[in-house]
Structures are given as C-alpha cells and as structure tokens.
Amino acid sequence: MQTPRDLVYRAYTSSLRRQLPSDQLPRHIGVMLDGNRRWARERGAGSAEGHRAGAENIAPFLGWCQEAGVEVVTLWLLSTDNLNRPAAELEPLLDIIEKVVEDLAARQCWRMHVVGALDLLPEATAGTLQAAAARTAEVDGMVVNVAIGYGGRREIADAVRSLLRHAADRGATLEELARSVSTEDIAEHLYTKGQPDPDLVIRTSGEQRLGGFLLWQSAHSEYYFCEAYWPDFRKVDFLRALRSYAERERRFGT
Numbered sequence: 001m002q003t004p005r006d007l008v009y010r011a012y013t014s015s016l017r018r019q020l021p022s023d024q025l026p027r028h029i030g031v032m033l034d035g036n037r038r039w040a041r042e043r044g045a046g047s048a049e050g051h052r053a054g055a056e057n058i059a060p061f062l063g064w065c066q067e068a069g070v071e072v073v074t075l076w077l078l079s080t081d082n083l084n085r086p087a088a089e090l091e092p093l094l095d096i097i098e099k100v101v102e103d104l105a106a107r108q109c110w111r112m113h114v115v116g117a118l119d120l121l122p123e124a125t126a127g128t129l130q131a132a133a134a135r136t137a138e139v140d141g142m143v144v145n146v147a148i149g150y151g152g153r154r155e156i157a158d159a160v161r162s163l164l165r166h167a168a169d170r171g172a173t174l175e176e177l178a179r180s181v182s183t184e185d186i187a188e189h190l191y192t193k194g195q196p197d198p199d200l201v202i203r204t205s206g207e208q209r210l211g212g213f214l215l216w217q218s219a220h221s222e223y224y225f226c227e228a229y230w231p232d233f234r235k236v237d238f239l240r241a242l243r244s245y246a247e248r249e250r251r252f253g254t
Contacts, residue, residue: 009236012236013235013236013239016236016239016240016243017239019243020068020239020242020243020246021246022069024245024246025068025069025070025242025245025246026070026198026199026200026222026242026245027070027071027072027196027199028070028071028072028073028074028195028196028197028198028199028200029065029070029072029073029074029198029199029200029201029202030073030074030076030198030200030201030202030213030214030217030218030221031061031073031074031075031076031201031202031203031204032076032201032202032203032204032207032211032213033054033058033075033076033077033204033230034203034204034205034207034229034230035054035204035205035206035207035228035229035230035231035232036050036051036053036054036229036230036231037050037051038050038205038229039053039054039229039230039231039232040053047089047092047093048089048092048093048096050231051092051093051096052096053231054230054231055096055097055099055100056231057230057231057233058075058100058104059103059104059107060235061233061238062104062109062110062142062144064235064238064239065142065238066109066110066141066142068242070142071142071143071196072142072143072144072145072195072196072198073110073142073143073144073145074115074144074145074147074192074198074214075144075145075146075147076147076150076213077097077100077146077147077148078093078094078097078116078147078148078149078150079149079150079151079211079212080116080117080120080149080150080151080154080212081151081212083120083121083149094121094122094125097125097129097148098125098128098129098132101114101128101129101132101133101146101148102128102132104132104144104146105132105133105135105136106135108135108136108139109139109141109142110136110139110141110142110143110144111136111137111139111140111141111142111143111144112132112133112136112144112146113133113143113144113145113146114129114130114133114145114146114148115145115146115147115148115150115155115191115192116147116148116149116150116151116155116191117149117150117151117154117155117158118130118148118149120149121148121149129146129148133146143195145191145192145195147191147213150191150213151212152210152212152213152214152215152216153212153215155190155191155215155216156186156190156215156216158189158191159186159187159189159190159191159216160186160189162189163177163181163185163186163188163189164177166189186216187216190216190217192214192217197214197217197218197219197220197221198214198217198218198221199221199222199245199250200221200222200223200224200241200242200245201213201214201218201221201222201223201224202223202224202225202226202238202241203223203224203225203226204226204228204229204230204233205226205227205228205229205230206225206226206227207225208225220250220252222245222248222250224241224244224245226240226241
C-alpha cells in the first residue's frame with residue numbers, strides 16, 4: 001500500500017517529467033557513479049556492500065534514460081586508478097562488475113559496449129565482459145558503454161597509438177602524418193568512435209571534478225553535480241538533471 005509520501009513523490013516526479021521539452025533532451029549521457037564506498041561507510045558496512053547497492057541502481061537508471069529517449073549512456077564503473085586498490089577490495093569489485101554487466105546483457109534491452117584498457121584487467125574478467133557485450137550485438141536499442149579500466153588520458157594515448165599503427169599500415173611516414181593529422185582523425189580511434197559526444201555528464205556524491213572521464217569527448221558537455229551518493233540516486237534526481245540541462249543555453253565553446 002502506498003503511503004502519502006509515496007503519492008507525493010509520484011506526483012512530483014510526474015510534474016517534473018511534464019516540464020521537460022522533448023526537443024531539448026540529451027542524446028548521450030555520461031555518468032560518474034560516485035559515492036558507493038561512502039554510502040557503505042556511513043552505514044557501517046564494507047565497500048563491497050556499497051558497490052552491490054550501486055550495481056542494483058544501474059538497471060533502473062537505464063530504464064529512466066530509455067523512457068527519456070536517450071540514445072547513448074556511458075557508465076564509468078571502474079577507473080584505471082581503481083586498479084591500484086588492494087586486492088582485498090579490487091577482487092570483489094571486479095566480481096560485482098562482471099555480474100552486473102552479465103545481468104544487463106541478459107535483459108536484451110540495450111546494446112552493450114565495453115570501453116577501457118581491457119588489457120589492464122585480469123584476462124578472465126576481460127573475457128567475461130566482452131562475451132556479455134557480444135550477446136547484445138543484435139539488440140536494436142539504446143547503446144550502453146560500460147567504462148571499465150577506463151581513464152581519459154589512457155584513452156587518448158591508445159587513440160594516438162591506434163592512429164599511428166593505422167598510418168604505418170598504409171605506408172604513411174611520420175612526417176606525412178604530422179602534416180595531415182586532425183582532431184577528427186584522433187576521434188576516429190577513441191573507444192567511443194562513431195558515437196555522439198556526451199551532451200550531459202552527471203556526477204553523483206557531491207564531488208565536482210572530472211576525474212579523467214571522457215576528457216576528449218566532453219569538451220562541450222554540460223555538467224550536473226548531484227549531492228546524492230550513487231546508490232541513493234533516484235528518478236527525481238535524474239529528472240532534475242534533465243531539467244537543468246534543458247534550461248541551459250549551450251554555447252559549444254563560443
């Protein structure tokens with residue numbers, strides 16, 4: 001049975017949704033799922049419990065994005081810096097990530113794409129993630145990038161290396177490449193090549209910094225910082241982020 005609080009929440013959520021102009025919503029949303037460990041610490045729990053609570057909030061969030069007509073979502077689940085955590089914390093976290101990616105893929109609702117330096121991950125983890133994503137290759141739905149072992153600087157370095165290898169395969173000299181290379185050429189070798197850049201980047205937990213997330217792609221993105229820890233991020237928080245985005249005048253660097 002719904003409580004008066006539930007009814008008020010539903011009414012407010014519906015009101016927010018009606019306020020959103022359908023022609024001013026983001027095509028691509030990037031999300032920094034921050035605050036899992038602090039959420040757990042404040043409850044006297046271990047970090048793994050916080051990561052599990054955060055994992056449980058991912059599928060509902062993707063459903064909200066789909067309802068809003070978002071075409072691409074990029075979820076930052078694990079950074080290259082996170083790989084330096086003690087094994088006692090990292091191993092359970094990798095297990096949680098494997099399970100959540102497999103669960104999302106099993107739903108066959110979204111086309112999954114794993115992005116990041118997979119060579120830095122344990123071979124079994126990388127294989128599990130790639131196999132899960134491959135099972136969604138034919139899904140005609142919203143694209144979901146799961147950024148694992150991801151760092152913006154590493155992505156740019158990987159893109160440049162890929163560009164150099166491609167040029168070498170064509171027989172181009174370094175001097176020829178230096179004369180001709182463009183920003184578009186580099187973009188074609190990013191993990192997210194062929195996708196629109198993120199219009200909106202959301203970071204939870206009250207932190208207001210980029211942390212290396214989509215450094216190249218977010219040059220013209222709008223940012224929204226939410227005080228809620230990721231496990232507590234609700235649909236109303238998401239709709240507020242969309243409302244804030246829709247109210248802004250995007251200048252694209254001008």
